[in-house]
Amino acid sequence: MSDEQIMDRIRRMIDEEHRLRESDDPDRASLVKGIEEQLDVCWDLLRQRRAARDAGAGSGAEHILARPVDEVENYKQ
Secondary structure, X not given: OOHHXXXXXXXXXXXXXXXXXXXXXXXXXXXXXXXXXXXHHHHHHHHHHHHHHHOOOHHHHHHOOOOOHHHHHOOOO
């Protein structure tokens, strides 16, 4: 998946998150939480790729894969 595809996915998830927050869906909280987690994974992947490019990886950054939700969500800063 290219960075552009990841950004498109992020945009779609943000739109869906906004739609859900305005809805009366009884499962809204759990659905929003799932979207937030997936957004975190996408943003983390973009940050990893950008850091790799900045470090000289060039096109090799495209081969970096997304980390699991558990790893991204429990990352200690």
